[in-house]
Amino acid sequence: MAYTLGEYQDIFLEEADEQLQELNQNLLQLEQNPEEIEIINNIFRAAHSLKSSAAFVGLNGLSDLAHKMENLLQGIRDKTLNVTPDIVEVLFRCFDKITGVITTVASGKEPTEDLSGIIRDIERIGTGKVPGKKEAAAAPAAPAPAFKTEFNPEERRAIKRGLESGMSCCELTVFIDRSALMKSLKARLVISNLEHVSEVVKTLPDLESLGHDEEIDVFRVILLSDSSVEEIRKACDLDQITRVDMREISLKQQDDKLILRFHNTETLAEEKEEDAPALPGAPAAMEDKRSDTADAEAQDDDEDEPEKSADVGARVDKRVGMLKTVKVSVDKLDQLLNNVGELVISNSGFYKLYEELRKRSFDKSIINEFKNRMEQMSRIAKDLQSGIMKTRMVPIGGVFTRFQRLVRDLNIEFGKKVQLKIVGEETELDKKVIDAIGEPLMHLIRNAIDHGIEETEARKKYAKPDVATVTLNAYQGGNQIFVEVSDDGRGLNVDEIKRSAVKNNLATPEMVANMDNEDIYNFIFNPGFSTKQVVTDISGRGVGMNVVKEIVSELNGNVTIETEPGMGTRFVMAFPLTLAIIPAIMVKVGREMYAIPLSDVIETIKISTSDIQTIEGHEVINLRGEILSLLRLNRFVRAKSALGPDQKIPVVVVGYGNRKIGLMVDFLEGKQEIVIKSLEQNYRTVEGLAGASILGDGSICLILDISSMMNKVITEQETLSDRDRKRLREGDFIEEADYEEAVLEGPVSAAASATGAREEYRAMSAEKPTVAERTVWEKPSPPSVERTGERAESVKAEKGHARPSVSETPSVAAELDDEEDFKIISEDMPPIADTETPVVGREDEEIEKRVKDALHKFKDELRENVQGAMEGARPYDHLKEALQMDDDDLDGVRVLANLGITHAAENLSKILNKQIDLTIPDVRFIRIDKIPETIGSIDSVYIGVYMPLQGDINGTILFSFIEENGFDLIDTLWGTETGKTRELTEDGESALKELGNIVGSSVINVIAEKINMAIKPTVPTVTHDYMQATLDSILVMHSIKNDYALIMETDFFYGDDRVIGNMLVLPDTESLKLIVDKLKQ
Amino acid sequence: MEIQDLIKKLNRAGNAMAAGANAQSSEAGADKESLDAIVQLVSFMLEEVEYGIDILAVHEILRMPEITRLPNTPLYVRGVINLRGNVIPVVDVRERFGLSRAKITDLTRIIVVEIGEKLVGLLVDNVYQVVRMPEKNIDPPSELIEGVSEEYIMGIGRLQDRLIVILNLGNILFAEEEVSRA
Secondary structure, three states: OOOOOOOOHHHHHHHHHHHHHHHHHHHHHHHHOOOOHHHHHHHHHHHHHHHHHHHHOOOHHHHHHHHHHHHHHHHHHOOOOOOOHHHHHHHHHHHHHHHHHHHHHHOOOOOOOOOHHHHHHHHHHHOOOOOOOOHHHOOOOOOOOOOOOOOOHHHHHHHHHHHHOOOEEEEEEEEEOOOOOOHHHHHHHHHHHHHHHOEEEEEEOOHHHHHHOOOOOEEEEEEEEOOOHHHHHHHHOOOOEEEEEEEEEEEEEEOOEEEEEEEEEEEEEEOOOOOOOOOOOHHHHHHHHHHOOOOOOOOOOOOOOOOOOOOHHHHOOOOOOOOOOOOOOHHHHHHHHHHHHHHHHHHHHHHHHHHHHHHOOOOHHHHHHHHHHHHHHHHHHHHHHHHHHHHOEEEOHHHHHHHHHHHHHHHHHHOOOEEEEEEOOOOEEEHHHHHHHHHHHHHHHHHHHHHHOOOHHHHHHOOOOOOEEEEEEEEEEOOEEEEEEEEOOOOOOHHHHHHHHHHOOOOOHHHHHHOOHHHHHHHHHOOOOOOOOOOOOOOOOOOHHHHHHHHHHHOOOEEEEEEEOOOEEEEEEEEEOOOOEEEEEEEEEOOEEEEEEHHHEEEEEEEOHHHOEEEOOEEEEEEOOEEEEEEEHHHHOOOOOOOOOOOOEEEEEEEEOOEEEEEEOOEEEEEEEEEOEOOOOOOOOOOOEEEEEEOOOOOEEEEEOHHHHHHHHHHHHHHOOHHHHHHHHHHHHHHHHHHHHHHHHOOHHHHHHOOOOHHHHHHHHHHHHHHHHHHHHOOOOOOOHHHHHHHHHHHHHHHOOOOHHHHHHHHHHHHHHHHHHHHHHOOOOOOOOOOOOOOOOOOHHHHHHHHHHHHHHHHHHHHHHHHHHHOOOHHHHHHHHHOOOOHHHHHHHHHHHHHHHHHHHHHHHHHHOOOEEEOOOEEEEEEHHHHHHHHOOOOOEEEEEEEEEEEOOOEEEEEEEEHHHHHHHHHHHHOOOOOOOOOOOHHHHHHHHHHHHHHHHHHHHHHHHHHOOOEEEOOOEEEEEEHHHHHHHHHHHOOOOOOEEEEEEEEEEEOOOOEEEEEEEEEOHHHHHHHHHHHHO | OHHHHHHHHHHHHHHHHHHHHHHHHHHHHHHHHHHOOEEEEEEEEEOOEEEEEEHHHEEEEEEOOOOEOOOOOOOOEEEEEEEOOEEEEEEEHHHHOOOOOOOOOOOOEEEEEEEOOEEEEEEEOOOOEEEEEEHHHEEOOOOOOOOOOHHHEEEEEEEOOEEEEEEOHHHHHHOOHHHHHO
C-alpha cells in the first residue's frame, strides 16, 4: 500500500511544487538584490502557504520547517536580520529538504527525512540579528493564538452546507485586553453576540474551556453568516476587546474535491493603544503571524556560527514524478475541441477536392503531392482531436467514492447490510459525463438497495452472504465506456413488471405475453413505472429509472439491464468515448440536409411506393414480417420531397428504446463525423432537432433528434381518434401549403448558390415572387396531371432567362408534393405517373453502399463492444462470485468432468467397437441462450439424448449429435449399412437411448464416486430438433431456472476425425454449489 | 502674527469655497450630461416606418448569408446561419411585425444583435443609417404604431421631423412565439 496523504494529496503536491518553484526563483533574485522588499514578501507568502498546506495534509514536520523559515524571513522583512549569504544558503537547503519530502510523498513513500538539523540551523542563523535593532523586534503586541484551526468532518460538512446555501464563512480571531478581568465572560459575550448575527460553527478553544479558563485572551470563532462584515464587527465591539481579525473561508472546487481555503487576514477592529510603540511595517507582519496556525516560538538566543552547509550542490532541482499541471476551464477545452472538430471536418472537404482534381487529370505528381499533404494534415488533425479529447477525460473514482456515504445512510434506513464495491475507478470519462452521471448512479444505487437487495433473513434462506454487495464498475470497451451498477440481490421480477406494465397502461396483456424479457425489463424506464406498493422516501415513485434513462440518453449513451432471478441485477450504461463528435448518416429532403446520429440507425432500406400499406391511416411497410411504421421526413420538417412517384424511396430505419420507425427520406448522402452544436446556445430547443452541425463547406445541417421525433409521432398516433387524425392531416396539408409559401418565395437557400453572381441573383429574386404566388395560391384542389404539367412548363419558361438550374428544382418539387399530399389524403387514388421528375445526377447505389457499410461497421463495433463487455468474462465472474468459487474450484470441476467423460468415451468405444477420441472437456459458464451457438450451428437439427439427474444433484446430462451423425450412429449401432437410416424411427430412438444411458451413466458414476454423492441418471429421452428447442424443452421440463449454466462440453471423434457429437452436463446452480463444496472437502 | 493667522484663515476659507464651487459645478456638469446623453441607434426602414436598435446591442451587420431553415419553428424564424462557427437564429422582422414577407434584395441585411447572452440575427430590408439622438428625445411608447404591437417597442425617438421606433429586442425572438404560429 502506497503512502498517501489522502484525497488532497494531488492538490497539495501540485501546489507545493508551484510554491517551491516560486521560492527558489525568488531566493535567487534576493541573492542579487538583498534589499528588495517585494522579493522578501513573495518568499514570505510562498513559505506561508506552503506551511498551511503542509499542515492541512498532515505533514507536520514540513509545516514546522516552513514555519521556522517564515520566522527567519520575518526577521528579514522587519529588518532585524540582514540578508547574508549564510541565510540564503540555509534557505536554499530548506527548499531542498522540502523538495525531498515532497518527492518522497509523490513517489508514494512515507517521508522520513529528519528535519530537525535544518530547523536548528535556521534557529541558529535567525539569531544573528542586526545589532542595534534588537529592541525594535519586540514581541508583538498580542501573541498569536497557540492553537490550530482544524475541523472535524461534521464541522466541515456544516461549513460546506452553509457555504452552498449562500452564507459566507469566516474565522474571527478576537483579542481581549490582557489586563481585562473576567475574560471568559467577555469571550462568551462576544460569542453570544455573534450567535445573533450568525451561526457559530466552532470556537477555539471550545466553549467549555472558554467558560472556565481565565487566562485565555485570544480565541477564535468560526462562523457562518449572511450578515455584513460591519454587523459582525459590531457584535464583537465590546469594551476591552483590543482587536478582531477575520479570515474568510471559502470552498474551493478542485477537481472533484472540495477543500476549504483560508483567505488572508484582515483586521476588523483594533483598539489603538497610545503607549504601544508604533512599528512601521510590523502590523502586517503581525497579522500574518496571528493568522498562522502555529505557535509563536521565541527564537533561541544562542550565538553560534551558522554551520556551513555541506550539501550546496544538493539544491539542484531533482523532483521526480512530480505532477505538472495547468488548470484549464472546461469551457476553453470545449471551445478547443469544437475548433478541432471543425478542423477535422473541413479537412474532409479536401478529399472531395482531391477526387475532383483526379477526375480532371491534372499533373499526376501534383495530385499525389496534394494527396500526401492532405493525408498528413488529416492525421495531425485526428491526433489533435484525440489529444484534446483526452484532456477532457476525468477519472470516475471521485464520483464513485461519493456513494460510500449514500450506501451507509441507506443501510441504516433500510436495516440492510450492503457494502459498496468500487471497481475501475481509474477509468476516465468525458467531464460532461462525469458531471452528469452522479444522478443516474444515485438512482440506480438506491433502487438496488431498496428493491434489489433482499432482507437479511431472506438472504440467509438463499445461502447468500449476509452482507450484500452493490458494485460500481467502470471500464472501457472499444469506442465506448461502460459504467455499471450491479447488485447480488433478488433480480428483476418479470411477472411483476408485466403486471405493473399492464396496470399502468403501458401495454396490453397480449402485448406483454409476446414480448421477450429484455423488452419487459425496459418497462421500468418508463415514467411513473413502479412495482412498489409502498412509496418510500427514496424510491418507488417511479421517477428514478426514468431519470436514469433520460440522462443517459442525453449523453448519447444507452442503458441495458441484465438480471438473473435470485442472483442479482446489473445495469450497464454505455457512453461514447466523446460527446462532441458523433458519426451520423446524412440524408437529404428536398434540398435540405439532415443528419441522423448513427447510434439511432438500425438499417437503411429502399422501398417503392407500392410497398407502402396503410393501417388505420398510418403508412407502414412489411419489413421481413415485421410491421414498420413509416414517417415521411419531408412532412415532419415540412418540406417538399424531391422524389418522383416511381422512384424508390430510401428509408432509414431508426430505433429508440424498443420502438422502431422508418424515416422516408429523399436521398442518402453517406456517413460523416459531425460536431454537435446546440441550438439552445442562441435560440431554444426545437422539437425534433438535437442540434446543428457545420459542414465542411460552411453550411449548416440540422441533426434530428430521433427520440423526440418518435415521441411526437407516437403521441399523435396514440392520442388522436381517427377523425382527429383526418383533421390533423388536413391541417398538415394547410400548414404545408403555408410553408411552401415560405420556402418558395424566400430565396433563402437560393441566395447562397447565387453568391458571386449578383446580377443573376437580383434578376432571379425579382422574378421569384410571381412564381411563388402561383404555386401557392393556385394549388389545385384535386390536382390534375394536365395542370401540373402546364405549371411546370410555365415555371420553366419564366425561369429561362434567370437561373434555371437554381430555381427549377424547388418548383418541380412543389408539384410533386402536391401530388403526394393528394395521394395521402385519398389513399385509394392511383399515383399520378407522368409528372416531370427532377433529374438527379448521383450514384445512388454507391452512396447507399457506403452508408450500409458504415452502418455495418458501426453495428459490428457496437456489438463487439457490448458483447465483449457484457458477455465475455463478466457473467462468468458474476456466477463465480455468487458461488464463491475460485479458479481452483473450477479446475476441480474440470478434472471431474474430464474423468467422467473419458470414462464415457471408453464405454462408447467399446459399444461402437471403434477408436473414439475426445477433446479435453471445456468447462465454463455460459448463458443458456448462448449454448446453441456455442456448441454447434444454430441452423442444424440435432438429435439429442438427455437424462435428468436424480439424487443429491439436480441437473441434466445431454448427449447430442448433428442429425446426420445421429443417423450414422444408429446405423453403426444396428450394424446396418451407413447412410441407410434417414429418419428417426422408434428402433433408432431406442438404440440412441441405450447409447445415451451407457455413456451418461458412465459419466455420472465417475462424478458421483469422486464427490461421494448419490446421483443417478433417469430414463433417457430423445429429442430431434434444433439445439435451442432441445435446450428449451430440457429447461422447461425440469424447471431449471438458472440463466447461466456450467457446461462441460466434449467433442467425440471417430478415429477418422469425424465428429460424433458432444456432451453437456448442466447441473443447476444449487447443485453446482454442492459439487463445489464437496470438491473443497 | 495675528494678521498672518487671519490671512491663513482667509486663504483656507477661500480654498474651501473654491472647492465647494468646483464640486457644485462638476455636479451640474454631470446633470447636464445625463440630460444630454446621446443614444446611438442603428436604424432601418420597414414600410415607411423607421426603426432603431441601440447600437450597443448590435454585434455586427451582415449581408445575406445562406440560411438553413429550422423546421417546427414559427414562420418568422427564417432559420439559422453560420456566424464563424456559431449557429444563430435569424428572425424576419417583417414577419415578426405581421407584415408580408419582402423579397431579398441587394440591400437586405441581417443585423446580429445580442439579446442577453444570445446572438440573434434580425433580417431587415435595409440598414438606413446610424442615428445619434439625445436620450431626452425618447418617449415611452404611447403613440400607436401601426402594425407593430407595443410589446416590441421600447420607445419613440424624435429627431427633428423624423420619428424612430426603438425596438425592445428582448421580446422580438422569444415572446409569445405561439401566437404568430397560428
